Amino acid sequence: EITIQTGNNRTVERRNHKRQPLRISENELEESGIDEITIQTGTDRTVDAHDYAVLVVHYHKTGYVLTRFLMKLIVELEYTAAGKSDSEVKRAKKENAYFVDNLPVAFNQRGNWNRNYVHARRHDGIADCPTSFLLERGAIHLQEAPDFYCGDEDLARRMVGRSGRAKVVHFVRNPFEMVLSNYFYHAQDPTPEKWVHIDDPCEYNYGNGKSLASHVLPELSSRTKITDKHLDAVVTMCRSLYRSNPRMKNATFYDHLLALDHWKGLQLATAQMIIASSDANKGMAGGDILRMAQNTIKFQNLLTSPSIPDKQRENMHLLTVSMDNYIKDIRNVTLQFLDFVLGSNDTVVPRDMRIEKAEEQVEGAKKKKKSNVHITQGKHEDKDELRQLLRDDPVLGLILTEVEILVNDALARSEDLVYW
Numbered sequence: 093e094i095t096i097q098t099g100n101n102r103t104v105e106r107r108n109h110k111r112q113p114l115r116i117s118e119n120e121l122e123e124s125g126i127d128e129i130t131i132q133t134g135t136d137r138t139v140d141a142h143d144y145a146v147l148v149v150h151y152h153k154t155g156y157v158l159t160r161f162l163m164k165l166i167v168e169l170e171y172t173a174a175g176k177s178d179s180e181v182k183r184a185k186k187e188n189a190y191f192v193d194n195l196p197v198a199f200n201q202r203g204n205w206n207r208n209y210v211h212a213r214r215h216d217g218i219a220d221c222p223t224s225f226l227l228e229r230g231a232i233h234l235q236e237a238p239d240f241y242c243g244d245e246d247l248a249r250r251m252v253g254r255s256g257r258a259k260v261v262h263f264v265r266n267p268f269e270m271v272l273s274n275y276f277y278h279a280q281d282p283t284p285e286k287w288v289h290i291d292d293p294c295e296y297n298y299g300n301g302k303s304l305a306s307h308v309l310p311e312l313s314s315r316t317k318i319t320d321k322h323l324d325a326v327v328t329m330c331r332s333l334y335r336s337n338p339r340m341k342n343a344t345f346y347d348h349l350l351a352l353d354h355w356k357g358l359q360l361a362t363a364q365m366i367i368a369s370s371d372a373n374k375g376m377a378g379g380d381i382l383r384m385a386q387n388t389i390k391f392q393n394l395l396t397s398p399s400i401p402d403k404q405r406e407n408m409h410l411l412t413v414s415m416d417n418y419i420k421d422i423r424n425v426t427l428q429f430l431d432f433v434l435g436s437n438d439t440v441v442p443r444d445m446r447i448e449k450a451e452e453q454v455e456g457a458k459k460k461k462k463s464n465v466h467i468t469q470g471k472h473e474d475k476d477e478l479r480q481l482l483r484d485d486p487v488l489g490l491i492l493t494e495v496e497i498l499v500n501d502a503l504a505r506s507e508d509l510v511y512w
Contacts, residue, residue: 141435142199145227145255149387150263151237151380153273154415159263160205162429163232169449170198173441203234213370215239217300221247229255237383240390241307244397247390248404257407260391261429265415267381267495268479275361276472279349288346292372293364294330304369304379308386315389316494323367325487330363358478362488385495388502412502422457426450
C-alpha cells in the first residue's frame, strides 16, 4: 500500500492488490496543490510465506517420492485453510491457478512427479550452472541433483534475483545408508528403473570431456580430506569390476548387479554413485554422493560467503532434512518442513492444522511401507556386515566418511533454526 500526503493535507491513496505499477494522474496532481510528496511503503509489514521463492533439492535415494508428496501437501493445506473444497483444490492444481482475486492462496509449483524445475545433473558449460535456473517468488521449485558449479555470487543471484528472498530445503542422507539403499533397490528382480540396462557406471566425464570430480573438488578439497587421488582410485576399482571378466564383456550394469556377490555388487553400485557423471544414462543417475557433498557446502556458502551482498545473505534461509531422520520420526520432520516453508506466522495455515496433517502422515506411511518398492530398509540380513565393509574399505571408506561428516554438520546447523 502506498499513501501520498499532499501539500494541502489531502491524501491520495492507492492499494496495489494486482502487483502492478501505481500511478497518479496529472489532474490529481494539479488539483491537490502538491508542495511535497512523502511515499510511505509497506517495508514494515509482516513478510508473508509467499514472498519467498522455495527450492526443494533431493538426490537419488534421498526422497524422490517424499519431496513430491510434501510439495503436494503444502499446496493442499493452504487451500484447505482458505476454505476451498476438494474439487476447487483439484481444479486449481490442474490449471496451475494458485491465485484468487489476484492474491496468492497457495504456492505455485515448478516441477512435478515426472519433471524437475531444470534438468537434473546438467549445467551450462560456460556458466557452470543450469542456464535457465532462476527462482520465482511465491513458487516451490522441485529439483533433483542440480549441478551448481558456478560461483557463490552467481548462485545467490539465481536464488534471489526475482524474489528478493529464498528458502532452500536440502534433503540429504547418511552416505552409507544412501549407497546401501541404492544397491538393494536396483538389484531387485525385476529392477524398478530402466536406465540400469544402458548405463556405463564408470563413465566419469560429461559430454564436454570434463569430469564430475574436476567440478566438485575445488569445494570438497577445502572442507574435506577427499583428493583427486581418492576419486581416481574409485574409477580404477569400478573398471576392475565392470566388464573385466571376459564372460561379462557385453553384460549390462544390471547384469553385473545380479551376477556379482553382494559385496562386489555394492562396490560397483557405490562407485557409480560417487564418480559417474550420469552422461551414460542421460542424466538419470550417478555421482550423487559427490553432488550432495558439493551442494551441502554451496548452500552453506550462500549464508556466509563474503562475496555475496549482505542483503542477499540475510534473505537466504536453509533447512537441511535427513531422509534417515524422516524414517525414524515422520511426525516431527514433516512438521519441521511445514513450519520452515510456511513460516512462524500461522495466519496462512494455523499450527493445529499443520500438527494434524503431520500426525496423519505417520499412519499413512505405515500403510505405504508394506508395498512400496522405493522402501528398501530392513529387508537384507547382511546389511550391517556390508555397512562395516564399506567403512573399512581403503577406497570407498574415506570418501563416504568425509561426506558423512559434512551431512551431520549441516543437520546440526538446522536443529536450532528459527523459522521466518
